[in-house]
Each structure stands twice: as structure tokens, then as C-alpha cells.
Amino acid sequence: MVERFLKVINKEVRGIHQAAYLLGAFAIVSQLxxxxxxxxxxxxxxxxxxxxxxxxxxxxxxxxxxxxxxxLSVYVLIPFFxxxxxxxxxxxxxxxxxxxxxYLVLMGVASLLxxxxxxxxxxxxxxxxLGHSSELVLLCRILLIxxxxxxxxxxxxxxxxxxxxxxLYSLSPIxxxxxxxxxxxxxYPQMGNAGLVWGVVLGAFLHLAIQIPYTLSTGFFxxxxxxxxxxxxxxxxxxxxxxxxALSANQIALLVITSLASxxxxxxxxxxxxxxxxxxxxxxxxxxxxxxxxxxxLARLFSEGNREAFFAQITAASRHIVxxxxxxxxxxxxxxxxxxxxxxxxxxxDWDDTRLTAAAxxxxxxxxxxxxxxxxxxxGYYAAGKTATPLIVNVTSALLSIVxxxxxxxxxxxxxxxxxxxxxxxxxxxxxGTAILMLPLGYCLAQIINASLLLILFERDLNRxxxxxxxxxxxxxxxxxxxxxxxxxxxxxLDNVFDIQTLAGIFSQGLFAGLGGIVAGIALLRLLKNRxxxxxxxxxxxxxxxxxxxxxxxxxxxx
Numbered sequence: 001m002v003e004r005f006l007k008v009i010n011k012e013v014r015g016i017h018q019a020a021y022l023l024g025a026f027a028i029v030s031q032l033x034x035x036x037x038x039x040x041x042x043x044x045x046x047x048x049x050x051x052x053x054x055x056x057x058x059x060x061x062x063x064x065x066x067x068x069x070x071x072l073s074v075y076v077l078i079p080f081f082x083x084x085x086x087x088x089x090x091x092x093x094x095x096x097x098x099x100x101x102x103y104l105v106l107m108g109v110a111s112l113l114x115x116x117x118x119x120x121x122x123x124x125x126x127x128x129x130l131g132h133s134s135e136l137v138l139l140c141r142i143l144l145i146x147x148x149x150x151x152x153x154x155x156x157x158x159x160x161x162x163x164x165x166x167x168l169y170s171l172s173p174i175x176x177x178x179x180x181x182x183x184x185x186x187x188y189p190q191m192g193n194a195g196l197v198w199g200v201v202l203g204a205f206l207h208l209a210i211q212i213p214y215t216l217s218t219g220f221f222x223x224x225x226x227x228x229x230x231x232x233x234x235x236x237x238x239x240x241x242x243x244x245x246a247l248s249a250n251q252i253a254l255l256v257i258t259s260l261a262s263x264x265x266x267x268x269x270x271x272x273x274x275x276x277x278x279x280x281x282x283x284x285x286x287x288x289x290x291x292x293x294x295x296x297x298l299a300r301l302f303s304e305g306n307r308e309a310f311f312a313q314i315t316a317a318s319r320h321i322v323x324x325x326x327x328x329x330x331x332x333x334x335x336x337x338x339x340x341x342x343x344x345x346x347x348x349x350d351w352d353d354t355r356l357t358a359a360a361x362x363x364x365x366x367x368x369x370x371x372x373x374x375x376x377x378x379x380g381y382y383a384a385g386k387t388a389t390p391l392i393v394n395v396t397s398a399l400l401s402i403v404x405x406x407x408x409x410x411x412x413x414x415x416x417x418x419x420x421x422x423x424x425x426x427x428x429x430x431x432x433g434t435a436i437l438m439l440p441l442g443y444c445l446a447q448i449i450n451a452s453l454l455l456i457l458f459e460r461d462l463n464r465x466x467x468x469x470x471x472x473x474x475x476x477x478x479x480x481x482x483x484x485x486x487x488x489x490x491x492x493x494l495d496n497v498f499d500i501q502t503l504a505g506i507f508s509q510g511l512f513a514g515l516g517g518i519v520a521g522i523a524l525l526r527l528l529k530n531r532x533x534x535x536x537x538x539x540x541x542x543x544x545x546x547x548x549x550x551x552x553x554x555x556x557x558x559x
Contacts, residue, residue: 026170027289031281033177035343038277040184046348047267047274047357049130054196055273056126056262057139059255060114065147066247068107069154071099076240076382077158079299080232085162089219095232096155096222102233103151104224111144125255127263135193142197149204156211159220161296168214169292172207179203242391243382249398253446256402257439260409265433271353272439274344275360279368282328287372290317291379298383314380314458319472321376323532325369326476327521330484331514332365334491338510342503352431359426363440370451377454389457397450404442412438475528479521487517 045051077099084092118140123131130136153172160169183199191198215221261268294317301310332339336358345354378390412419412435422437423429490513499505525533 026167026174027284030170030173030177031284033174033181034277035281037177037180037184038274039344039346040181042274042344042349042353043347044184044188045270046350047270047353048348049266050193051270051273052130052262052267053133053136053139053193055269056122056130056258057136057143057197059125059251059258060118060121060140061143061147063248063251063255064107064110064114064144065150066251067244068103068110069147069151070244070247071103071106071151071237071240073154073240073243076236076243077155078162078296079303079383079385080236080239081158081162082299082303093220093222094225094227094229096158096220097225097227098229098232099236100152100155100222101224101228102230102237103155107148107151111148115141115144125259125262127259130262139193139197142194143200145201146204149201149208153204153208153211155222156208156215159215159218160211161292163218168211171210175206175210176203179206239385239387242387246378246391246394246398249395253398253401253443257405257443260405261436261439264435267353268433268436271356271360271433271436275357275364275440278340278343278357278361279332279364282325282332282365282368283371283375286321286324286328286368287375290321290372291375293317294376295379295383298380302384310380310384314376315468317376318373318469320532320535321372322369322469322472323476323530323536325372326473326480327483327518329365329368330480331487331517332368333362334484334487334517335510335514336362336365338491338506338513342507342510345503345506355428356431356433356436359428359434359437360440362426363437363444367444367447367451370448373451374447374454377451377458380458390454393450393453393457396453397446400449401443401446404445405439406442408438408442409435472530472532475525475530476532479524479528479530482524483517483521485517486520487513490516 041051041054080095081092084095119134119137122136122140125131126136157169157172179202180199182202183196187195187199187202189195212221257272258269261272294313298310298313301313337354340358340361341354344357345351374394378394381387381390412422419434420429422441423431423434426437428434428437491509494509494513498509500509522533
């Protein structure tokens with residue numbers, strides 16, 4: 001049994017669509033666990049002080065993760081590792097050892113500084129009693145362990161992803177959420193709020209541990225070394241620097257947004273993060289799956305000088321991201337209240353919390369397509385070794401999100417007509433703390449600008465890129481509008497069929513309305529002879545009937 005399990009998780013996956021569907025399937029499992037995690041949080045604490053403190057405690061460790069751990073990103077290290085493999089196994093092992101040694105030194109120093117200065121920095125960031133809470137300092141300090149473990153996991157992920165062990169790689173986020181859930185269920189009752197963050201640390205350890213056996217079996221498990229090659233570490237760090245700056249800029253933006261939320265009303269940080277987590281579910285399933293699946297092939301094709309195949313992979317992945325994003329966007333907007341109430345609506349999470357979170361989700365989800373395309377296009381640039389463009393665009397987007405959030409909050413607080421319009425549009429009139437909705441709105445606008453700039457730049461490099469995407473955009477958008485319209489009609493019809501005062505009733509209402517909309521959308525796409533739908537059906541049939549996939553990387557070297 002154990003041998004069979006190990007054989008399955010170590011299986012190599014070839015072909016972008018098969019890899020994307022595998023990653024998507026595991027992303028669904030991981031995100032279901034994430035939803036269970038958030039339901040446990042919402043049920044136990046509601047949108048209140050405990051969750052505000054929990055999410056606020058992540059901000060400095062997450063900034064540390066972006067500023068240091070990103071140096072070990074698989075998207076930067078895989079091309080280096082591929083190059084070292086070509087020079088010999090010993091060179092590849094020495095490279096990984098140098099990366100590990102440099103990372104441990106740098107992360108050790110950075111973590112120590114954050115540990116020491118957290119009591120002085122946090123009151124400057126967060127408003128009121130939250131910023132001056134000694135418990136917030138404790139939670140922040142415990143969470144400093146998390147980025148260290150995730151950085152080590154990312155280094156091992158270089159080996160697993162290079163060998164296309166997507167099954168193994170996909171288990172890591174699942175185990176991460178398992179650890180957090182164990183913290184909520186078992187550690188919190190014994191340790192209080194500290195138990196919640198120790199669960200996060202446990203999840204990060206499991207994220208790392210699942211990759212250790214396979215990496216050991218390849219002979220490429222890294223160890224600290226005194227024969228540290230500073231030149232190799234510096235070369236990788238320099239290439240990583242643009243991505244590190246971009247990620248750090250995004251984390252700084254989230255830090256500022258969280259700081260703004262702390263000054264709105266108690267529970268505002270929780271509302272923002274719960275909504276952000278909900279929109280992360282389709283983002284992980286669609287955007288992350290396709291971008292992760294495409295990256296190894298993109299890196300290989302560009303290194304071989306096969307530009308046509310490189311852009312064909314980017315275009316194919318983009319078309320399918322568009323295909324999935326528009327229907328998801330439509331259904332999330334129409335069914336937002338049913339989704340939020342079903343997933344989070346229990347215990348201390350009341351109806352006002354539900355309405356505010358649902359409105360925030362609707363705003364976040366508008367940028368789903370933009371965020372998914374950003375994930376893919378940025379990886380395309382990294383595969384091509386061009387890091388300056390995504391750096392400039394992402395930093396600009398991060399700065400814009402801060403500017404938009406500040407500006408929209410100011411307008412909301414000073415213009416009663418604007419505030420009334422937003423509250424009426426999102427059906428949250430009469431609820432305290434509606435100003436929090438300006439933060440997801442500002443974030444959403446910045447992400448759309450981010451994607452637009454990257455698309456324009458890609459069109460400059462491949463003048464038929466937009467031409468290839470346009471038919472799918474038009475068909476998917478039209479079908480999604482029709483899908484949302486049908487779902488909305490069914491939602492109102494089913495309002496008189498199910499008892500929406502119960503969990504079962506509101507779930508059933510949303511489920512059948514959503515299924516009806518999906519059937520209508522698929523029917524329309526079939527009539528339009530949609531290319532992406534035909535490719536999905538063909539790929540699914542090939543998997544069911546075990547037809548060998550035609551992969552573009554049959555000769556890709558393995559370690």
C-alpha cells in the first residue's frame with residue numbers, strides 16, 4: 001500500500017493541459033480545506049478582534065517571506081538548476097547547497113531583526129488597541145518560523161518541479177491547510193490564540209516534509225556547506241531581485257491596506273481577508289494551475305530558442321484562463337450571498353458579516369481574469385529571463401492599489417452620495433463599517449491595470465497575441481453573461497422553493513441556480529463551436545480512455 005502510494009505521488013506528468021488539470025484538481029482539494037479552515041475561523045470567532053489580530057500577525061512575516069524567501073523561488077531557480085544539470089550532477093548539488101547556505105544566513109539575520117523590533121513597529125502600523133497588543137507581538141514572532149520552512153520547501157520544489165512531479169508538488173498546500181485546521185481544532189483549545197499560529201507553523205512544516213523523501217532519493221537534497229559559492233548565490237539573487245522587489249511591493253501594499261482596515265471598524269481586517277481568501281479559490285484553480293503547469297515547458301522552449309512554440313504555449317494557456325475566468329466571475333457575482341453564507345455562515349459569523357463579506361468578494365472577483373493572466377504572463381517573462389518588465393508593472397500596480405485605497409476611502413467618507421451608491425449597488429445599506437469595501441475595490445482596479453499593461457507589452461512582442469485571444473474572450477464573455485442571467489432568474493424562482501433560512505436551503509438554492517446557469521452557458525458555447533470547450537472535451541476523453549497525450553517535452557532531461 002505504501003509503495004503504491006509513493007509510486008502515485010512520484011508520477012511524472014507531461015503535457016500542459018494534463019498538468020494544469022492535475023494541479024487544478026489538487027488546488028480544488030487544497031482550497032476546500034482552506035474553506036473549511038475559514039469556516040472554522042468564522043464560526044468560532046466571527047468577524048471580530050480575534051481574527052483581526054490573527055490576520056494582522058501575518059503581515060510582517062509575509063513581508064519577510066516576500067523579501068527573502070522569494071530568492072529561492074522555483075521560477076528563478078529552475079533555469080539555473082537546468083543549466084547546472086547540463087554541467088553535471090555534482091555542479092547541480094553544489095548549486096543547491098550554496099543556495100541553501102546563503103538563504104539560511106540571510107533569513108536568520110532578517111528574522112532576528114523582525115523578532116527584536118516587532119514591539120516597536122507594530123504600534124506604528126495598526127490603529128488602536130490592536131497595534132499595542134502584546135499578544136499581537138507574540139503571534140507575529142511565532143509566525144516568523146513559517147517563512148523559513150516555506151523557503152526550504154521552495155528550494156526542494158526546484159527538484160520536484162524540474163522533474164514534473166506535479167502530484168507530489170500539489171500535496172504541499174493541502175498539507176499546509178491540514179496543519180492550520182489541526183491548530184484550530186486541537187491547539188487553540190489548549191493554547192489560546194497562540195495555538196492558531198502554531199497550527200500555521202505545523203502546516204508549513206508539513207509543506208516541507210512531503211517533498212523530503214523524493215528529493216533525498218534523487219541525490220539532490222541540499223545541505224549547508226562551508227564551501228559556499230557566493231558568486232552563484234549572488235547571480236541567482238540578482239536575477240531574483242526584480243521578483244523579490246515586486247513581491248515585497250505587493251506585501252507592502254497589503255500591509256498598508258491592513259493598516260487602513262484596522263482604522264475602520266472592528267472586524268474589518270477579518271472581512272477583507274476572508275473575502276480575499278474566498279476569491280483565492282478560483283484564482284488558485286485557474287490562474288495558479290495553468291501558470292505552474294506551463295512554466296517548466298516555457299523555460300525549456302525559450303532556452304532552446306523555440307520562440308514560436310514558447311508563444312504558442314503562452315497563448316494556449318491564456319485562452320483557457322479566459323475560458324474559465326468569465327463564467328466563474330459571473331457565477332460568483334450572482335451567487336455571492338449563497339456562497340458566503342454556505343461557506344462561512346455559522347456560529348459567530350452573523351448576517352451583517354455575511355453581507356459585507358459577500359460584497360467584498362464580488363469586488364475582488366471582478367479582477368479574477370486579470371490576476372490569473374498576471375500569474376501566467378509574469379512566469380512567461382521569467383522563463384525568458386526578462387525580469388525588468390514584470391518588476392516595473394507589478395511595483396506600479398502595488399503603488400496604485402495603495403493610492404486607490406486611500407483615495408476611495410477619502411471619497412467614501414466625504415461624499416454621502418458616493419457612499420450611498422456603493423451601498424445600494426452591493427446591497428449593504430444600514431450595515432456599520434461599509435467603508436471596508438473601498439479596499440477590495442482599490443485592490444481590484446490596480447490588478448486590472450496590472451494585467452492590461454502586461455497584455456499590451458506581450459502584444460508588442462507577439463503582434464498576433466490579442467488576435468488569438470479575441471474570439472475566446474468574446475464567446476466566453478457572452479456565454480458568461482447568459483449564464484449569470486439564467487442563474488439569477490433561477491435564484492429568484494428557487495427563493496420560493498427552498499427555505500433559505502437554513503443552511504441546506506440556501507446551499508440548495510445556490511447549487512441548482514448555479515448548475516442551471518452552467519448548463520445554459522455550455523449549451524451556448526456548443527452552439528458557438530467554442531474552441532476551448534472542444535479542447536477540454538478532447539483532453540478529458542483522452543484521459544478517460546487512456547489515450548497517450550502528445551507532449552511537447554518528451555525529451556526533457558530528468559535528474
